[in-house]
Amino acid sequence: MRWLGYVVRRLLMAVLVLVSVSIVTFVIARVIPSDPAAAWVGPHPTPAQIAKAREELALDRPLYEQYLRYVTALLRGDFGTSVKSHQPISRDLRNYLPATMELVLAAMLVAVVVGVPLGVLSGARKGSLFDHLTRLASVAGVSVPTFWLALLLQLLFFAKLRLLPLGSRISNELALYNPIRQITGMYTLDSILTGNWAGLRDTLVHLILPALTLATYPIGLAIRMTRSTMLEVLSERYILAARAAGISERAILFVLALKNAIIPTITVLGLSFVYSLTGAMLVEVIFSWPGLGTYLTDAVLNIDFPVIVTVTLVVTVFYVVVNLILDLVQAALDPRVTLR
């Protein structure tokens, strides 16, 4: 078990990272010139109301004590209460996080399935018409404004062709007659787990446009990264040797070369995944997708600091875990990588 000790050590490191991030975000949230107590009581408060709220929220205590209270609550699974909605944040997260995960994972899946093969073939046929078109597509994918593409897709597939819904995660009819029982909160997964095939179909139909929109950037990235590493790998002598041994071109490209070339692509897609957890805000708004990005943006606009701190922590956890997974994947793909 060369992995186990490594994983444990990395997770211990992760705890350190989380503590630091929580302190930094907590302090930043407190020192910005705003009054959470005033936000808590709503518009036109009396000074007495504010003072009462301040005491309720323990804002009159020293900063370190506020932080300790916060962390103790966190460890009990209590993320605090939204200043704006007065709802427990854990309940909000249970809705928003799976919705975002579903969307972002779908987009990453599309990016891998579309971007990697295009990158491989583009690298293999360097200088060909196919290569030029693919590179054009990759530049377009990276630089097209998301909101513009989203509106364009809605115009085409909803308004003109009437093929796909405008937005939201499921249709009202389904919610009424064939509701998806929530297990993970990711509707595609839940409908498969509960055998709700009408639900699966409805979910997928709703997922297509937002996932495609969100995927354009990582598709462009995947093409670029895969193409450039493939060019490097294809000039290696072991590829020449494989050709000299009569190995078929398909096996050379998609097995022998790709296993050497895929690691940088996986790394950028992993980081792009974490970024999209909160960075998909525009796509979420346009497609009425109740996700983490929208949640965080609202919180920032309302100076809803418990939400800001919590979402930051959640993203940090993802960041740490995804990085760990990326390192493990790299070690699994390349035997020369040692885990230390």
Add this chain to the structure above:
Amino acid sequence: MSEPLLSVEELQVRFQTYAGRVHAVNGMTFEVGRGEFFGLVGESGCGKSVTGLAILGMIPRGGAVASGRIRFHGEDLLTKSDAQMRAIRGRHIAMIFQDPAATLNPVFTIGSQIVRVIRQHTSISPEEARRRALETLDAVALPDPPRIFRAYPHELSGGMQQRVMIAMALSCGAELLIADEPTTALDVTIQAQILGLLAEIRRRQGVSILLITHNLGVVAETCDRVAVAYAGRVVEVGRVEDVLFRPVHPYTQGLLAALPRAGQAKESLLSIPGSVPDGLALPSGCAFHPRCASAVELCRSGEPALTVVGPDGHRVACHLFRREGAA
């Protein structure tokens, strides 16, 4: 000699580059008999490696065969389709390269790489392919084949890696093995072992070996016959004892004189004046004439043809000899 296994006839290979057209191979002609250990020797840039790749139909991008024939079992390989050539590569003609560490794929086990080659060319089951891979590892005298089978390339030494390459090359029963500088990147003691292994495999399995090298010592130790290439042409060919011990061509004589010998005084080390010609602008006539001490007017204008000068097909392409012979 009966029909040779491989015959390269007047092969010309050109590369189109930004600087112009490079004449890499200019009428290369030689034959490799069945079970023969044949050396193709020359300095870097003489077209020997490109000739090796051309035999496999794998001339690098930008290059193409301009004329000539490559016959294998009497069939012209230059008329074969890509798919036909792929079926020949690895199955009938195999190739090993310099620097085995770079030639093995770093992220796959030795076993999976050999099994892939075997399964590419035969339709046997994975278990059978595995058994055959273990046999070939054993045949190249690697210790503990099951361990090597599971190992990754970086876990082996250079000598073991080259043995693995040889095992892979022979795993499908190739009749011709092209070995392009197979020992150049290895330690001297390991070099001798690998050359010994090649000689033993030739003896045991009757495989023909085309050894491409710049090292005359290696040729002297292993080969039956040798061709000396200069500027993409064979200038002298014959049995090793004739070419290396009774060289006729001024270039061959120069190469041999330039070899350092143990016990020789440092000052007496000879070299051939000038440098290897640029494939972009080859000299007229005999390509060697600008560097040749005994060049005459004819050498500047006419290209000499290979002419028999001795027993057992000792041939040389040099005007001087023909003139002397005629006189």
